[in-house]
């Protein structure tokens with residue numbers, strides 16, 4: 001039901017507007033996140049990285065990779081990984097490729113829509129996604145991830161979630177509204193990005209809580225789904241294993 005409602009509400013924005021938003025945001029995406037998170041961006045990334053288990057030589061896919069924050073962090077920790085990044089926004093991946101090359105790291109990049117992953121079945125040891133699920137038919141993407149994971153492989157999901165506590169939820173949206181206005185002003189966002197300010201809050205309001213996301217992953221067919229939240233349930237990290 002939640003997936004249908006989200007699709008009905010947002011499919012036009014997802015298809016028509018989001019790519020323009022990320023094309024505008026790409027050059028200042030990382031700085032804007034740093035400002036909006038009051039400098040805690042890398043702490044959030046480290047929290048997500050701390051739940052990810054890696055082994056030398058594994059093949060990893062980061063979907064909706066954006067500017068390659070995850071790919072770079074993975075390779076810094078385990079340089080023998082084969083890391084693939086997929087994103088629909090060439091602008092975000094251009095920045096991501098520059099960031100990886102500047103650090104002497106190789107990330108293989110694919111530009112495309114992650115609802116159809118152009119990879120064979122049972123191909124990856126690990127798949128990651130961070131801060132993107134609210135813009136996706138995430139159940140469909142989770143099914144695709146399940147298909148491309150090897151048996152025993154892990155899907156790691158990190159994102160802002162709908163907090164369970166209604167007071168925290170209200171404060172959270174108020175803060176996000178303020179952040180979107182502030183970063184829009186500071187970084188002179190384009191009309192495409194400014195017009196999506198309301199969408200960013202609405203998409204979170206209709207998104208999953210930590211338990212609902214765990215249930216969805218189990219329903220898709222993953223086993224041993226575990227979750228950890230930080231900041232009063234505002235950010236959640238899930239791990240789900242392919243049987």
Ligand SMILES: C[S@@+](CC[C@H](N)C(=O)[O-])C[C@H]1O[C@@H](n2cnc3c(N)ncnc32)[C@H](O)[C@@H]1O
Pocket residue numbers: 018019022063064065066067068069070086087088089092112113114115129130131132135136
């Ligand atoms: C908020 S950014 C997150 C980027 C990165 N994962 C991070 O943690 O910084 C969301 C990314 O999802 C990408 N995206 C949104 N919808 C997509 C789709 N249907 N297929 C592929 N990428 C998509 C956008 O282009 C953008 O780069």
